[in-house]
Amino acid sequence: MEAIFQIIVSGLTLGAMYALGSVGLALTYGTMRMFNMAHGVFMAIGAYGAFFAADVLGLPILLALLGGIVLGGVVGALLHLLVVRFMLDTKDFEINILVATAGVGILLQDLLLKLFGAYPFRQPVQIEGTVELGGVVIPVQSLAILFVGFTLISAIAWGLTRTSFGLSIRATAMNRDAARLMGVNATATYLQVLIIAGMLAGAAGVMISSISTLSPDMGTNPAIRAFVICVVAGLGSVGGAGITALALGLIEAAVQYYIGARFGLPLMLALVVIVLVRRPAGLFGREEVVRS
Amino acid sequence: MTDTNKTTTMPTRRNFLRTAALGGAGSAAMLASLNSAARAQSSEPIVIGAPLPITGAVAADGIEFQRGLEMATAEINELGGILGRPLELVVEDTASGGDDLISSAGQRLVDRSNASVLISGYNLGSNTALPEIAADASLIYMHADTVVRHNELIREDPARYWGSFQYDPAEIYYGIGYLDYIKNLVESGQFTPSNNKIAVITGPIAYSINIANAIRENAAEYGFEVSLYESVQAPISEWGPTLAKLREDPPGFIAVTHFFPQDQAQFMLQFMNNPTPSLIYMQYGASLAAFRDIAGDASEGVLYATVIGALQDEIGLGFSEKYLAAFGDNASVNSGGQTYSALHAYAIAAALAGGAGAAYEEEQNRLIADRLRTLIFRSPMGTMRMDPETQSAFCYPSQTNDPSLGMPHIFSQIQNKNENGYIIAPTPYDVAAFKTPSWMG
Structure with a gap:
């Protein structure tokens, strides 16, 4: 029983981190048909931002966490202002932006390397201590990751479905030209989407680094998982990405316990293949869910 | 040879x-x-x-x-x-x-x-x-x-x-050297294990696997039993499922041959949340300052070995x-x-x-x-x-x-998180005696 509870805790912790990483990616693709290959580096930037705020500036961890999130948003805004907006109306945008963001990712990662080096720093933005629940000792940081993940994703879901801002995002995602005719500023909407995606990536980076370490390439593996989750959920499905992330986190933890720790990712990828064979548009995707 | x-x-x-x-x-x-x-x-x-x-x-x-x-x-x-x-x-x-x-x-x-x-x-x-x-x-x-x-x-x-x-x-000398060291530790009365089980946790790299295999293949000869042999991916940060297995059947010894210092540090941080009475040996990575930096207090008591340490x-x-x-x-x-x-x-x-x-x-x-x-x-x-x-x-x-x-194939123990581990074997390079880790005391 204790083992099952431990698997659930580990699975939800993994799932919450995956969800934070993948929801921003899904939002960007769903709205703009843009696969942001620099998403993993956005995570690293958020993590280093929080580290800098806490370790160098000496800010309290809550402010440092906010600093990391805001920095992720700023980088998202800069990506839009300096790169994306010039490419939006180009032919083959989906392919071109893939290559462009991959280049931006390499550039930013090298920048982090120059600024901080490759030494694996410990993330100071974390809560020490444990609590005991049902005979299982749970690190408080795992609960913090769950809380942050749940809070941010709920806020995004609420914003998308209950606000005029969310309405403009959904409208632009469905049909950009029609949205423009209805008075929606599509360019501003895209900017806002990249800011939100950057903030989510920044939060994911802080959370991931709190149970691993900081390194300029720390976002690579989480970004691969985020891409996998987005594909399984159905490209562009924000809610689906969140649910799929939690499910895959739980499955991975269970596989690690019952079959073996090394089989977690390989079986997750095998599951992806099976899902895509059975449902090419993903579990929550439709054949055409984004703007035409 | x-x-x-x-x-x-x-x-x-x-x-x-x-x-x-x-x-x-x-x-x-x-x-x-x-x-x-x-x-x-x-x-x-x-x-x-x-x-x-x-x-x-x-x-x-x-x-x-x-x-x-x-x-x-x-x-x-x-x-x-x-x-x-x-x-x-x-x-x-x-x-x-x-x-x-x-x-x-x-x-x-x-x-x-x-x-x-x-x-x-x-x-x-x-x-x-x-x-x-x-x-x-x-x-x-x-x-x-x-x-x-x-x-x-x-x-x-x-x-x-x-x-x-x-x-x-x-x-190839690590596996046998480890078994020989812990056998001497027990026989000399410096350490009394809770049982003779060893849990071996290895990584995906040949170096780690070869060491883990040497421990598994020779444990019986030295009077030990390998109760768990677990391979993990690298990098790994969430050790929960592996720790759940360890806690179900607590071994007297845990040998982590996966050698990335940051992964080993996370293992120790998560292990110390609910430790088992196990003597922990970590292959090489714990010899780096990064391990102590990340693991902090949780690094103290850990044994490590290297065939090329200062x-x-x-x-x-x-x-x-x-x-x-x-x-x-x-x-x-x-x-x-x-x-x-x-x-x-x-x-x-x-x-x-x-x-x-x-x-x-x-x-x-x-x-x-x-x-x-x-x-x-x-x-x-x-x-x-x-x-x-x-x-x-x-x-x-x-x-x-x-x-x-x-x-020399040196064995060291971290006894102060702010310092490199002290060499505890072999003679004539040893400078300190083995200490039972705090989580076992």
């Missing part, structure tokens, strides 16, 4: 350390003497090519490898370089990657930087990429990959790989002091000392051979290789003496019971 120089009497600690200190000073004096007797062959710098993992998963080591080479380069240049020619260090990043990245880094050093020698700590991959490049370019290549694959490669084709040297022993004697401490003064308190002498020692050994061998050779200068580089094969070099990490059959350093005490003739 055979050891023709194996002796039967153990030296006294005091006499041995005194002789060793003289030997270390003698090495620098020898190079200075050779330099002063020689006329400068040319003013062209000798390029030391360093293909190192300075980014990626094992960057904590790679950064130190670079620092060790920088320090050795500066020291050798102060002594007059190699027969009057100064050294110039050129580093290429292998990014903790596989053979593709390692090969291209090595090739760039040969083709673009005109390296006269390739020196690394360790790289990942199959461990054959750089020996191939060195063989094609007729260059000397010195590394501390710590793999038996190197020995096999040399045995399979010594005519091709004459220039590749592993300046520490292969990993000793805590006169030579080793002298080096450590200089190294930490140059690079700061969170620098790792255990990894920096590796490349530092290798470059010093190369410099002496090249000076004795009449100078450094360039790429494709096979005749000169073969002379240097001959010197390296017969050199007995006392470094801060112990004595570097090559087994001519495998071109790997001899291991003390597994291959020789004379500590002046082999690189």
Whole structure:
């Protein structure tokens, strides 16, 4: 029983981190048909931002966490202002932006390397201590990751479905030209989407680094998982990405316990293949869910 | 492997350390003497090519490898370089990657930087990429990959790989050495385990797997039982499912042979949330400052071993002091000392051979290789003496019971998170006694 509870805790912790990483990616693709290959580096930037705020500036961890999130948003805004907006109306945008963001990712990662080096720093933005629940000792940081993940994703879901801002995002995602005719500023909407995606990536980076370490390439593996989750959920499905992330986190933890720790990712990828064979548009995707 | 120089009497600690200190000073004096007797062959710098993992998963080591080479380069240049020619260090990043990245880094050093020698700590991959490049370019290549694959490669084709040297022993001595150490710990009454079970946790890299397999295959012979054999992916941060297995059947011993320091640190942080009465051994990674930085209090009590770690004697401490003064308190002498020692050994061998050779200068580089094969070099990490059959350093005490003739397989325990672990075995290098970890007390 204790083992099952431990698997659930580990699975939800993994799932919450995956969800934070993948929801921003899904939002960007769903709205703009843009696969942001620099998403993993956005995570690293958020993590280093929080580290800098806490370790160098000496800010309290809550402010440092906010600093990391805001920095992720700023980088998202800069990506839009300096790169994306010039490419939006180009032919083959989906392919071109893939290559462009991959280049931006390499550039930013090298920048982090120059600024901080490759030494694996410990993330100071974390809560020490444990609590005991049902005979299982749970690190408080795992609960913090769950809380942050749940809070941010709920806020995004609420914003998308209950606000005029969310309405403009959904409208632009469905049909950009029609949205423009209805008075929606599509360019501003895209900017806002990249800011939100950057903030989510920044939060994911802080959370991931709190149970691993900081390194300029720390976002690579989480970004691969985020891409996998987005594909399984159905490209562009924000809610689906969140649910799929939690499910895959739980499955991975269970596989690690019952079959073996090394089989977690390989079986997750095998599951992806099976899902895509059975449902090419993903579990929550439709054949055409984004703007035409 | 055979050891023709194996002796039967153990030296006294005091006499041995005194002789060793003289030997270390003698090495620098020898190079200075050779330099002063020689006329400068040319003013062209000798390029030391360093293909190192300075980014990626094992960057904590790679950064130190670079620092060790920088320090050795500066020291050798102060002594007059190699027969009057100064050294110039050129580093290429292998990014903790596989053979593709390692090969291209090595090739760039040969083709673009005109390296006269390739020196690394360790790289990942199959461990054959750089020996191939060195063989094609007729260059000397010195590394501390710590793999038996190197020995096999040399045995399979010594005519091709004459220039590749592993300046520490292969990993095959770790598994047996660990079993032998914990058996002695129990039999000598220093430690009473809760049971004779060992949980072995390994990673995806051949080095870790070979060590884990050696423990599994030989445990029964030493009176132990392997109750769990778990392979993990790398990097790994969430250890929950693995810890759940350990907590279901708590073993007396846990051996983590997956060696990434950040992953080991996360294991300890999560283990300490609800520890089992298990003595924890961590392969190599815990010897780095990054492990103590990340794990903090949870690092105290952990045992680790390395076949190439800085000793805590006169030579080793002298080096450590200089190294930490140059690079700061969170620098790792255990990894920096590796490349530092290798470059010093190369410099002496090249000076004795009449100078450094360039790429494709096979005749000169073969002379240097001959010197390296017969050199007995006392470094801060112990004595570097090559087994001519495998071109790997001899291991003390597994291959020789004379500590002046082999690189020691040292066991250390972290007893203070702010300091490097104290060496607790083998004699005569031990400086502290084993302490039962706090989570077991």
